[in-house]
Ligand SMILES: Nc1ncnc2c1ncn2[C@@H]1O[C@H](COP(=O)(O)OP(=O)(O)O)[C@@H](O)[C@H]1O
C-alpha cells in the first residue's frame with residue numbers, strides 16, 4: 001500500500017469558491033430550484049406569491065409533511081420504504097381526537113377544557129404511533145417481510161382503523177390548547193418571534209465557532225475566516241429575514257376588532273398585531289435539530305447510515321440490524337403522531353380523510369431532498385427543503401388557477417424528473 | 433520452524449455447518465497458536481470462508497466446539513467474537529462505502545463524548561494516528577471510502593483489526609484485490625503482527641504466499657479437511673497435490 005496513493009498525494013488543485021466555503025453543491029441546487037419556483041410563481045401571480053401572508057400559509061402547510069419526511073429519510077437510507085405514514089397519521093389523529101373529546105372529558109370525567117387534556121391526548125397519540133411503528137419494524141426486521149408489503153398492508157389497516165375508531169365521523173372541535181399546534185391559532189407574536197430568532201442566530205454562530213475550535217484543537221484543516229464570516233452572514237440573514245417576514249403578516253383588523261369586542265373592550269386607534277412564528281414551525285425546527293443530531297452525532301444514526309451503505313458490513317461489525325429496524329420504524333411512528341397533532345390542530349378537528357396521500361408527499365419530499373433510494377444517503381434538511389418545494393409547487397399552481405388534476409400531474413412529473421436529475425448528478429460527480 | 437510457538441489460542445473442533453443440504457463445512461478441526469500464521473488453502477467453494485465466518489460470528493456452527501485458550505466459548509454473533517479479541521478482514525472488505533475511513537474503523541465501537549454523542553473528531557484523530565503507522569500516504573480522511581483505491585480500503589480494514597488489539601486475526605484473501613506493492617505491504621504487516629504474538633488465520637489462493645508467510649497450512653476440499661502440515665516439511669507440489677487430489681502427502 002505504500003506507493004499506491006499517487007492520486008491523493010499529488011498537490012491539491014486550486015480550490016474553487018464553493019469548495020472553500022465547504023457548501024454542498026446539491027443543497028445549493030435545491031435552494032436554487034426553490035428560489036426559482038418562488039420567483040416564477042410570484043411573477044405569474046402578480047406578486048401575490050411572495051407576500052407575508054402566503055409565505056406564512058406555505059410554511060404552516062409544509063410542517064406536517066416535513067416532520068414525517070425527516071423520519072422517512074432514515075427509512076429510505078436503510079433501503080426500506082414506508083407507505084403507511086398517511087394512514088398511521090390518521091389513526092394517531094383519531095386516537096388523539098377521541099381521547100380529548102370523548103374519553104377524557106366524559107368517560108374519565110375530567111370535563112371539557114381540563115388543562116391536562118391536550119397533553120394526555122398527545123402522549124397517548126405518540127405512544128400509539130411508537131407501538132404501531134415498532135410493530136411494523138418487528139415484522140420487517142425479525143420476520144423479514146419486505147417493508148413494501150408490511151406498510152402497504154399497514155396503509156389499508158390503519159386508514160380503516162381510524163375509520164373504525166371514529167365511526168367515520170369528523171371529531172371536533174379539538175381542545176383549544178391542542179389547536180395551538182396547528183399554525184394560525186398558535187403564533188408567538190412579534191416580540192417573542194424576535195427573541196426566538198436571535199436565540200437561533202446565537203445558536204448558529206456558536207455552532208460554527210465550536211466546530212472551528214474543535215478542528216483547530218485536532219489540527220485539522222479549517223476554512224479561511226472570511227469564508228466563515230460569509231457563511232455566518234448568509235445564515236443570519238436567512239434566520240432574521242424569515243422572522244421579519246412572518247412578523248410582517250398582521251392579524252386582519254376585523255378579526256382583531258372582534259377579539260376586542262368579545263372581551264368587551266374597544267380597539268385603540270391604529271392597533272396592529274403580528275402573527276409571527278407559528279408554534280408548529282417551532283416544533284418542526286426542534287424536530288429538524290433533534291433528527292440532525294441523531295443522524296450525525298449518535299450511534300443509532302451512524303448505524304442507520306452504515307446499514308444503508310452496506311448491510312452486511314454493518315451486521316459483521318456487530319450492529320444488530322433487526323433491532324435497528326424496529327427502532328427506525330418506531331421513530332417514524334412517533335413522527336407520524338406528532339404530524340397528526342399538527343395536521344388535526346390546523347383543521348381544528350379530526351376528519352376521516354386526514355393524511356390521505358401523505359405517504360406519497362412524504363416519500364417525494366425525502367427523495368426530492370436527495371435521499372437515495374439505493375440507501376446510505378440522505379439529509380434531514382434536504383427532506384425538509386424537499387417538502388417545501390413540493391408544497392410551493394402545489395400552492396403556487398392553486399394560486400395561478402391550475403386545475404386540481406393538472407396540479408397532481410405536474411407534482412408527479414416533478415418527482416420523477418427530480419430523481420432523474422439526481423441520478424445524472426451523482427453519475428457526473430461519481431458519488432454512487 | 434515448527435508451528436507450535438506460543439500458547440494455544442484457538443481450537444475449532446469437529447465443526448459442521450450445512451446450507452440446505454450442502455455440507456459447506458464437514459467435521460473440520462483446525463487450531464492456532466499465539467505468534468503463528470496458519471494458512472487455509474483450497475479451491476473456490478472448499479468452505480474456507482464459511483469455516484472462518486463461524487469463528488468470527490457471522491455464521492453459527494451446526495455442531496462442534498470452539499475453544500479459546502482452552503476454554504469452550506459460544507460465539508453467536510460478531511460482537512461475541514470481538515469480545516474474544518477476534519478481528520476479521522473479510523474477503524469482501526466489509527466496509528460501509530458511504531462512510532469515511534474513521535467511521536468505518538470504529539463502526540460498532542464508536543468513541544463517544546461524555547454526553548454519549550459520537551466523537552467524530554477524536555475518531556478522525558485516532559485514525560490519522562494509526563494510519564500514519566500502517567499507510568503513511570493515506571490522505572483521504574474526509575471522503576467516503578467508496579472514493580478510495582483497493583489498497584486504501586484494505587488498509588482501513590486492517591487498521592480496524594490492528595487498532596482494537598486483535599489477538600486472533602482472520603484474513604480472508606487479503607491481497608486478492610491488490611497490486612504487487614500493496615501485496616508486499618500486507619506481507620510485511622503479517623510478519624510484524626506475528627512477531628507481536630498475534631495468531632493469524634490466512635486464507636489464500638497463492639501457494640507461494642502460504643509457503644513464505646505461514647508456519648502451518650490446513651487444506652480443505654469439498655467442505656472436508658484434507659490435512660494440516662508444517663510448511664517447513666512440505667514442498668509447493670505437496671500442497672498443490674493436497675488441494676487438487678484431496679490426499680495428504682505421503683509421509684517422509
Ligand atoms: N450463506 C450461504 N448459503 C448457502 N450456501 C453457502 C453460503 N455460504 C457458503 N455457501 C456454500 O458453501 C460452500 C463453501 O463456500 P465458501 O466457504 O465461500 O468457499 P471458499 O471460501 O473456500 O471459496 C459453497 O458451496 C457455497 O456455495
Ligand SMILES: [Mg+2]
Pocket residue numbers: 480481482523604
Ligand atoms: Mg472464500
